[in-house]
Amino acid sequence: MLRKTMAVAAIAVASIAVAGTAHARDQIRVVGSSTVYPFTTAVAEQFGKTGKFKTPVVESTGTGGGFKLFCAGVGPDHPDISDASRAIKASEIETCAKNGVSDIVEVKIGYDGIVLAAAKRAHHIDVTRQQLFLALAKEVPVNGKLVENPYVTWNQIDPKLPAQKIEVLGPPPTSGTRDAFIELVFEHAAESFPELKELKKTDEKAFKKAFSSIREDGAYIEAGENDNLIVQKLDANPNAFGIFGYSFLEQNEDKIQGSKVDGVAPSFDDIASAKYPVSRPLFIYVKKAHVGQIPGIKEFLAEYSSEKSWGKTGYLADKGLIPLADGERKEWAAKATALETLKK
Numbered sequence: 598m599l600r601k602t603m604a605v606a607a608i609a610v611a612s613i614a615v616a617g618t619a620h621a622r623d624q625i626r627v628v629g630s631s632t633v634y635p636f637t638t639a640v641a642e643q644f645g646k647t648g649k650f651k652t653p654v655v656e657s658t659g660t661g662g663g664f665k666l667f668c669a670g671v672g673p674d675h676p677d678i679s680d681a682s683r684a685i686k687a688s689e690i691e692t693c694a695k696n697g698v699s700d701i702v703e704v705k706i707g708y709d710g711i712v713l714a715a716a717k718r719a720h721h722i723d724v725t726r727q728q729l730f731l732a733l734a735k736e737v738p739v740n741g742k743l744v745e746n747p748y749v750t751w752n753q754i755d756p757k758l759p760a761q762k763i764e765v766l767g768p769p770p771t772s773g774t775r776d777a778f779i780e781l782v783f784e785h786a787a788e789s790f791p792e793l794k795e796l797k798k799t800d801e802k803a804f805k806k807a808f809s810s811i812r813e814d815g816a817y818i819e820a821g822e823n824d825n826l827i828v829q830k831l832d833a834n835p836n837a838f839g840i841f842g843y844s845f846l847e848q849n850e851d852k853i854q855g856s857k858v859d860g861v862a863p864s865f866d867d868i869a870s871a872k873y874p875v876s877r878p879l880f881i882y883v884k885k886a887h888v889g890q891i892p893g894i895k896e897f898l899a900e901y902s903s904e905k906s907w908g909k910t911g912y913l914a915d916k917g918l919i920p921l922a923d924g925e926r927k928e929w930a931a932k933a934t935a936l937e938t939l940k941k
Contacts, residue, residue: 621673623892625653629663629680630773631822632709632842633879636913637680637901643912644900650893655680659822660773667882668693677887677894681880682709682773682842690939700885700938704898705929706907708919710843710868711778711875713765713856714828719835720759723857726874728754730786732763733817735810738792746812766820766827767811767840775811777877778840782858783808785874828853843868844917869919879918885936895936902930 627637634657645652658666660681667679668689685703693701713724724732731754736743751758768775787793787808797804811817820827820839827839832852839853843863846855855863859874867873881901888894900906907913909920921929931937 624651625678625891625893625897626676627653627655627678627680627881628658628666628676629656629678629881630660630682630879631657631768631824632682632774632844633680633706633881635844635848635916636706636879636918637678637881639912639916640897640901640906643906644893644897650896653678653893653897657822659769659771660776661771662822664689664692664882667884668696668698670696671698671884671886673891675884677884677891678897679882681882683776683877684880685882685939698884698886702883702885702898702933702936703939704881704883704902704933705921705925706879706881706901706918707913707921708868708876709879709917710863710873710919711774711781711840711877712843712846712863713858714831714839714841714846714853715837715856716831716833716835717852717854719831719854720761721854721856722751722758723860724758725859726782726786727789728758729782729858730808733765733767733811734783734787734808735812736807738790741792743792743796743807746814746816749816761836763816764818764834764837765816765840766818766830766837769819769821772822774840774842778875779809779811781875781877842917843919847917865919876919883936885938888936898933898936902926902933 634655638655641653641655644650660683663679663681664685666676669675713729731737731748732751734746737746739747748754748763750760750762752760788797793804793807796807820830824841824845827841828845828849831837831839846853846863861867861873863873868876883894883898905911907918907920907926914920920926
């Protein structure tokens, strides 16, 4: 009898613990990409207006920083959703798994372009990806050898570029925008130089280090995860350039202008068609274990993947999101509704 009483008591305590966990937080928490932040914030505000659930809390931590928080564990002390301006890495999935985060729902929300922007009154430049590599890489090829970047002004790289100091404000290592910029600009450009192309054949590790290292001598300035702050700094300094997502260019066209890259301007249509060379998909990742534990996650996903949100004439397009093609939107909306998890 005593054992039975103890067992019933134990079950009661366990039920209270589970109930406590379920209701320990009644508000969705989102972390991650500064690029995706304005889109998720817009969805969160719209979602909160329904009055059925509290407006989700959205934090801009950077893609890498977001995944660190997201993958740290399951339960109300950990975020439910992570915004990302790149796909989750295999190493991050492994970290998640080690901490009990096993079922992850991936939703591609749209596309974005990474722009090189400057103040409206600044000298307008058109650049190639090779020139951007030579301006910002830690080591560059000179006379057949890799050396510490010697370029101080843009015209030292190409006489057609302005005779002004190289000064670029950009994202930190935790940023998915930086990861995508390295991949789409640096890696592509590196393979166009004979010295680095040869290095790739002989030493893949050394090649990766060469194309993924950004200079640290002051020409590239890490500006944190606040892209609005970069816009303000560009507006104040006409000699500087900034690297961030297209949405921030579109939202601040009265203050800043985008540079052509490989002859293509960063426009809505050219990013949507992938004609603009520095384009990338954007994602959100959802912790399936939190569905049903934290109120409103399924409903929030339904709002995010609705036509009024991410459709061609949706409110996210007004914020600068490049919508997925019709078929892709339908496909990803179905995955979001079904809470389809990433395949291992």
